[in-house]
Amino acid sequence: MARFAMLIDASRCTGCNACRIACQMQWQLPPERYYNRLEHNEKGTYPNTKWEITPIQCMHCDNPPCRDVCPTGATYKRTDGLVLIDSEKCIGCKYCMVACPYGVRQINYDGIPEKCRFCAEYIIEGKMPPCVSTCMNEVRIFGDLDDPESKISKVMAKKAVYQLLPEKGTRPRIFYVRK
């Protein structure tokens, strides 16, 4: 069984937002809704300052609080690790939104809190999510951690990585290359 994950090298990000727009095109989202975003952070003191950019999207956590709090089981985790929403079962209580420590869920027009789906239908055909394929600087690497030959496995074996908010116990499937 595959174990899908993503590695993000934020230091390569130019802040062009192409990933966000590609995702919006893929899922036909209006401009105000987005499943991935860039967080900007100013570091250092004048005149030695720099803009640090961190791409954020659903972490497809291995211990997802959004799934645990969902009263109807509408939010579930697939065996390959993807955290998805069954809109047929969703009552629209938005509990998953308040439970997610990464603030990645967005209310869609049916009142269902959607988010990055790791392009569930595309990746099983071997395609890459558009946020990965569209990026000019190869900021994101997507792949199967159970496959030692996958690019993500090879790069992660060489680089020091970290996850966001490890203290929340969510065990994210998105890893960041340590700067």
Next chain:
Amino acid sequence: MFAKKQWLTASLILVCIGAAGAINILINGEHVMGNNNQVPWGILIAGYVFFAASSTGVGLISSLGHVFGIKRFELLGKRALLISIILLLCGFGVLALELANPLNMIYILLSPNIKSPIWWMGALYGLYLLLLFAEFYYSLKEDHKKVKPIANIALITKLAAVSNLGVVFGMLHSRPFWQGPYYSLYMILTAILSGAAILSIVFYFVGQKGRTVIYQGENIVRNLGKILAGALFITVIFTFWKILTSLYGGIPGKAGAAIALLAGPLGLKFWLMEIILGIFLPLFLLIKYSFQPVKVMFASILTMLGVLFMRLDFVLSGQIIPLEMIEGLQITGYNAYVPGWSEWALILGAIGATIFLYMLGEKKFNLDVVVDIHQHQENLASTKTTLVKVEA
């Protein structure tokens, strides 16, 4: 004070306002509501907590009579049950309109997730409503043998339900201001607070209509006023320590939320509505006038106004600080939330519906409870003596 007709008209106007809000939400969906991706839960969740906790509070106080056998509180009997039922139904109504797809609630039964506090909330409050109906039915039939065991189970259920209501928020590790067991205890306490206030208002007017509200020469509204004062005092202590522990150490998410309440965007609601109008003014009225029934009634109306804002402050304070997921990220400002008119209208409508349905219940059912026939006669005699004395 007001004539029956005026109450009826006022409640129906409120119901119409609520219906307008409900129709707007049903037609246009989430988009006419103030909640957004940063503040997913708004005033309707606060409204649901307001009604559900009040229903439980009324139930908890009436348990003093029919579970713990404290005679004077048996006076509350059927009226308390009816109010509890109406408040809970209104709470469910508000919640149903907050949910985007309430019809999918069938999956709470078909694919239950028992790890979810909201699942437990549905289960416990659903059970509580059934028990309330059963208890009310057998109380109307004066079948006390059946009422007693139901009341006992209902007491456990309501304690579980209202403390679980706090757990819905307390389980969220993503929201440091809510996380922990504090809000479970706070919910029980503030449920008693609103329960005492609502019963005081109702029994004041019931007394005005010449029904029995006196036990051993003392008006039940005075006793309820004392419970209210006690609950208000403890709420001050709870709130004080909650704010202080949240500020202490400047922990991200916690301290910011406390500052938002004290001196941020929630400041006016917190100080003016929750603390001054909702706690200190009622306490002043209660103590200054030694629990005079009419003053208890006024204090209770103020308390309920305060509790409404207390629920709103509680729901918003947990979400007002932007989530911090990147170390050292400079968080500036607060998450914005402005409720839409439809949401306020719905809350007003639910208050109107509570008053209207209660008046309907008073008309349809015989809600009087004779605690003890000898006692009752004594009361009548003492009332007559007092009247004679006054006339003399």
